[in-house]
Amino acid sequence: MKSFQIATFFRKNSSFWLLKSLQSVSKKRIGTIVFLLLLALFYVNSPISKVWNDSLVETTIAMDGYGEQLESNLNSTANDTVILKKERVQLLRNIEEKLVAYLYQIPDYSYIAALETYLEYAPMILEQIPSTVPLEKGDYWLSSEYGVRKHPIFRKRKKHFGIDLAATSDRYVYASASGTVLSITHSQKGYGTHIIIKHRFGFETLYGHLNKVLVSEGQTVAQHELIATVGTTGSSTGFHLHYEVVKNGIKIDPIYSLNLKRKIYKNLFRK
Ligand SMILES: [Zn+2]
Numbered sequence: 001m002k003s004f005q006i007a008t009f010f011r012k013n014s015s016f017w018l019l020k021s022l023q024s025v026s027k028k029r030i031g032t033i034v035f036l037l038l039l040a041l042f043y044v045n046s047p048i049s050k051v052w053n054d055s056l057v058e059t060t061i062a063m064d065g066y067g068e069q070l071e072s073n074l075n076s077t078a079n080d081t082v083i084l085k086k087e088r089v090q091l092l093r094n095i096e097e098k099l100v101a102y103l104y105q106i107p108d109y110s111y112i113a114a115l116e117t118y119l120e121y122a123p124m125i126l127e128q129i130p131s132t133v134p135l136e137k138g139d140y141w142l143s144s145e146y147g148v149r150k151h152p153i154f155r156k157r158k159k160h161f162g163i164d165l166a167a168t169s170d171r172y173v174y175a176s177a178s179g180t181v182l183s184i185t186h187s188q189k190g191y192g193t194h195i196i197i198k199h200r201f202g203f204e205t206l207y208g209h210l211n212k213v214l215v216s217e218g219q220t221v222a223q224h225e226l227i228a229t230v231g232t233t234g235s236s237t238g239f240h241l242h243y244e245v246v247k248n249g250i251k252i253d254p255i256y257s258l259n260l261k262r263k264i265y266k267n268l269f270r271k
Pocket residue numbers: 144160162163164241242243
């Protein structure tokens with residue numbers, strides 16, 4: 001074969017294979033791919049993500065400023081300790097105010113990661129945010145994550161809106177943040193016996209498949225307060241706690257929250 005013939009052969013052949021592979025992808029698949037590409041494009045350019053990024057930048061710039069002032073206040077050699085203390089209290093209050101406003105608006109935990117440094121200035125806020133494991137250390141293991149999975153009973157692919165923490169019968173269940181018991185429901189199906197607690201900043205938590213309920217509706221609870229025991233009520237194949245976190249009405253992935261409080265306090269004590 002002469003060189004130009006080889007080139008034509010390959011050109012022909014490659015377009016042939018390209019055509020062939022495109023034919024093997026069904027029309028439905030192409031539709032899905034195009035849809036996903038458009039969705040990704042929309043997200044990158046979306047005004048929503050832009051507003052969020054701008055708002056986060058603004059918040060962190062403001063808090064950085066307060067943080068710097070706080071640093072120089074702490075290192076100050078001035079004699080007037082009363083004025084210094086007053087200024088310190090005010091700066092901490094400013095940081096907390098910014099944090100509070102931001103925490104009300106954020107859609108999920110991914111936005112908290114950028115604020116970890118500032119949470120160290122106001123760690124008490126973490127008592128009001130679902131930021132702990134609702135079971136005792138060593139009492140559980142993560143048996144199912146948040147996201148799409150094959151349902152253990154219905155055998156269909158279904159989104160799992162929470163996480164499953166497998167534990168033995170009657171292990172203690174604790175509130176993952178302070179709040180008010182919004183509802184207690186007993187059902188043969190779904191979540192079985194379950195509790196919903198309302199927290200600050202638009203957070204809610206749900207504890208499902210419970211055995212005993214140890215709180216009542218309307219009761220205020222503290223973070224780590226005993227609220228129930230692990231069961232297998234409702235659509236459940238074994239003893240476990242189904243745990244959900246809702247933020248501004250949307251069920252979000254709680255995985256980041258499990259270690260949040262521990263992480264912030266660990267960093268604090270390291271300093
Ligand atoms: Zn579950």
